[in-house]
Amino acid sequence: METLPTSIRYVRTEESPTMAPPVATGGVTGWLKVNLFATPRDTVLTILTLLLLLWMVPPIIDWAFISAVWTGDGREDCIGPGTGACxxxxxxxxxxxxxxxxxxxxxxxxxxxxxxxxxxxxxxxxxxxxxxxxxxxxxxxxxxxxxxxxxxxxxxxxxxxxxxxxxxxxxxxxxxxxxxxxxxxxxxxxxxxxxxxxxxxxxxxxxxxxxxxxxxxxxxxxxxxxxxxxxxxxxxxxxxxxxxxxxxxxxxxxxxxxxxxxxxxxxxxxxxxxxxxxxxxxxxxxxxxxxxxxxxxxxxxxxxxxxxxxxxxxxxxxxxxxxxxxxxxxxxxxxxxxxxxxxxxxxxxxxxxxxxxxxxxxxxxxxxxxxxxxxxx
The missing domain is CATH 1.10.3720.10 (MetI-like)
Incomplete structure (x- = not known):
């Protein structure tokens, strides 16, 4: 086998510096792309899921926490317009x-x-x-x-x-x-x-x-x-x-x-x-x-x-x-x-x-x- 001339041979004497991962696969952006927007189908499903959560979660939070009655002595405290959980x-x-x-x-x-x-x-x-x-x-x-x-x-x-x-x-x-x-x-x-x-x-x-x-x-x-x-x-x-x-x-x-x-x-x-x-x-x-x-x-x-x-x-x-x-x-x-x-x-x-x-x-x-x-x- 032909040996390379000494003038063009190169031997690394130290480790190469660690490089940051590509933006497309590292960090929050990379995680979102890999797990939620990898394909057009995944993108559509992710968007539909987000819309469903936006439709369901706010009313549940309002009923369970914001409009809920936390203290009271009887049914009168839990009756009223817009009253949530009792x-x-x-x-x-x-x-x-x-x-x-x-x-x-x-x-x-x-x-x-x-x-x-x-x-x-x-x-x-x-x-x-x-x-x-x-x-x-x-x-x-x-x-x-x-x-x-x-x-x-x-x-x-x-x-x-x-x-x-x-x-x-x-x-x-x-x-x-x-x-x-x-x-x-x-x-x-x-x-x-x-x-x-x-x-x-x-x-x-x-x-x-x-x-x-x-x-x-x-x-x-x-x-x-x-x-x-x-x-x-x-x-x-x-x-x-x-x-x-x-x-x-x-x-x-x-x-x-x-x-x-x-x-x-x-x-x-x-x-x-x-x-x-x-x-x-x-x-x-x-x-x-x-x-x-x-x-x-x-x-x-x-x-x-x-x-x-x-x-x-x-x-x-x-x-x-x-x-x-x-x-x-x-x-x-x-x-x-x-x-x-x-x-x-x-x-x-x-x-x-x-x-x-x-x-x-x-x-x-x-x-x-x-x-x-x-x-x-």
Missing amino acids: WAFVEAKFGQFIYGRYPIEERWRVDLSGLLLILGLVPIAIPSVPYKRENALYLLVVFPVLAFILLTGQFGLEPVETPLWGGLLVTLVVAIVGIVVSFPLGILLALGRRSEMPIVRMFSVIFIEFWRGVPLITVLFMSSVMLPLFLPDGVTFDKLLRALIGVALFSSAYMAEVIRGGLQAIPKGQYEAANAMALTFWQGTRLVIMPQALKLVIPGIVNTFIGLFKDTSLVLIIGLFDLLGIVQQNMNDPNWISPATPATGFVFAAFVFFIFCFGMSRYSAYMERRLDTGHKR
């Missing part, structure tokens, strides 16, 4: 929205139960905090006992019957119990449906298909109205307990199918590797198969949890007033009946549901990123 109604009924008809002087027990729950959830949700096994033991064994004692009234505390419970308290109790019970039960049902033992597989299939084939409203109605008819005389169950059992069994069927999808996505080689290591079925499932399967179906699991949390509003059909039910009940208060009261109450309930569901969604996305050990192309 946040005074939410302020006056906030205690019932959270606690239902739980006695005011005993509401500290609900607050303490919530604090104990947070003290267990935060350490187990942060990966860097140690003692996960102890935290799980506290949440699954110690906390339920303490919460039961505090909420129902045991060991000298004033008894509070479950018909007095309501609002966000009932929503969280039904959702948390349903989530905690349906997850392990769903794992067992998923494993049972893939079992090679005919009786176990048949039982799992019948259980899953039965509970997936009936609406949750029917389950709640049957547990509240029909179940007592089949019990011996003098034997009864608390209405809230019946709802908890129905919701947990209903949700476990859906959870089982989500987890079964993760099990089917595991390559056969992983099962063979567990067998090659002389692991028993349960050891291989616990140490090799299930961690991979659960990681694959995190979105489906959290989606089931979110659906369960929102479905708690259906307990109203059996006379349990959850957050949405207690909001609807207070809308009929003669002292607060006004055109703005229903919309304000529903917006408040929707906001509370959104906070919890959005939090679960964001945490699941964080766990997906943290557990993503695959090789990206």
Whole structure:
């Protein structure tokens, strides 16, 4: 190969200075061009979206903030031309929205139960905090006992019957119990449906298909109205307990199918590797198969949890007033009946549901990123 003459050869002895990105791709202008105005179609969609927002957002802001009534003693303060949201109604009924008809002087027990729950959830949700096994033991064994004692009234505390419970308290109790019970039960049902033992597989299939084939409203109605008819005389169950059992069994069927999808996505080689290591079925499932399967179906699991949390509003059909039910009940208060009261109450309930569901969604996305050990192309 011909060698270049020394007079025209050049060797750089220092790094070239860093240059600013082109105006067309850097800064705010570049971001707008790439994300909003990259093609004529994107430009048209962006303009239509901006026009839609200009049409919708100003009236919403005016109704929710500018023309809203923030303080008041009754419906007269929320009636008038151009009156927006009646946040005074939410302020006056906030205690019932959270606690239902739980006695005011005993509401500290609900607050303490919530604090104990947070003290267990935060350490187990942060990966860097140690003692996960102890935290799980506290949440699954110690906390339920303490919460039961505090909420129902045991060991000298004033008894509070479950018909007095309501609002966000009932929503969280039904959702948390349903989530905690349906997850392990769903794992067992998923494993049972893939079992090679005919009786176990048949039982799992019948259980899953039965509970997936009936609406949750029917389950709640049957547990509240029909179940007592089949019990011996003098034997009864608390209405809230019946709802908890129905919701947990209903949700476990859906959870089982989500987890079964993760099990089917595991390559056969992983099962063979567990067998090659002389692991028993349960050891291989616990140490090799299930961690991979659960990681694959995190979105489906959290989606089931979110659906369960929102479905708690259906307990109203059996006379349990959850957050949405207690909001609807207070809308009929003669002292607060006004055109703005229903919309304000529903917006408040929707906001509370959104906070919890959005939090679960964001945490699941964080766990997906943290557990993503695959090789990206």
